[in-house]
Amino acid sequence: MATTLQPYQRDFIAFAIEQGVLKFGEFTLKSGRVSPYFFNAGLFQTGRALAKLGRFYAQAIVDSGLRTDVLFGPAYKGIPLAAVTAAALADHHDRDMPYAFNRKEAKTHGEGGNIVGAPLAGDILIIDDVITAGTAICEVMSLIEQSGARAGGVIIALDRQERGQGEQSAIQEVQAQYGMPVVSIVTLEQVLTYLEEHAGGEMLAYADAVRAYRDQYGIAG
Numbered sequence: 498m499a500t501t502l503q504p505y506q507r508d509f510i511a512f513a514i515e516q517g518v519l520k521f522g523e524f525t526l527k528s529g530r531v532s533p534y535f536f537n538a539g540l541f542q543t544g545r546a547l548a549k550l551g552r553f554y555a556q557a558i559v560d561s562g563l564r565t566d567v568l569f570g571p572a573y574k575g576i577p578l579a580a581v582t583a584a585a586l587a588d589h590h591d592r593d594m595p596y597a598f599n600r601k602e603a604k605t606h607g608e609g610g611n612i613v614g615a616p617l618a619g620d621i622l623i624i625d626d627v628i629t630a631g632t633a634i635c636e637v638m639s640l641i642e643q644s645g646a647r648a649g650g651v652i653i654a655l656d657r658q659e660r661g662q663g664e665q666s667a668i669q670e671v672q673a674q675y676g677m678p679v680v681s682i683v684t685l686e687q688v689l690t691y692l693e694e695h696a697g698g699e700m701l702a703y704a705d706a707v708r709a710y711r712d713q714y715g716i717a718g
């Protein structure tokens with residue numbers, strides 16, 4: 498079933514492919530599954546690429562209608578994501594959202610604590626790159642709970658729409674377990690639509706491989 502793509506979502510997929518962030522081939526995931534595609538957000542590695550990435554996240558947050566109070570970037574990969582997205586929300590959407598991140602090492606001097614930036618209060622929006630099995634996000638949830646705040650949602654770049662422990666996707670499990678929405682800039686289904694739209698040469702082979710992987714590990718839909 499074809500999924501619709503908004504112009505910014507199409508631009509995001511093209512941008513991720515162009516930057517080498519979204520790659521096709523053979524990749525072993527943290528879960529041990531061998532995937533025909535991989536999304537490596539660490540490869541957005543210049544100022545311009547980061548600024549653009551922040552605008553995509555900001556657009557997806559605004560589109561989702563999520564109302565949250567603090568943007569939280571889990572160490573390490575979430576830190577630049579939270580920073581550029583907070584800047585893009587201010588610059589492009591007139592939304593001056595407080596942001597914070599954690600340090601992995603507890604600090605024993607100075608201001609102490611392991612949260613840097615705005616105090617964690619109200620509904621926290623966690624920003625991350627990808628959720629596959631949900632392991633990383635569970636760690637972040639306990640961090641937020643320990644601080645006495647509440648997670649109001651998660652924004653990620655790509656929803657791989659893969660089954661977690663059971664029949665549901667890890668994201669559906671996270672949503673059910675913590676009672677909060679998880680939104681993404683794009684989903685795997687939208688990446689597939691994009692590949693099919695640009696189905697010439699190698700894109701067509703990628704689409705076939707991704708479809709076969711989805712049939713094996715994807716959520717029923």
Ligand code: OMP
Binds near residue numbers: 526528631634667
């Ligand atoms: P979970 O902790 O299993 O949810 O997996 C999330 C992590 O998987 C990410 O933070 C990455 O380390 C890694 N990952 C990607 O970055 N991109 C992918 O396309 C797939 C994975 C993965 O290994 O599943």
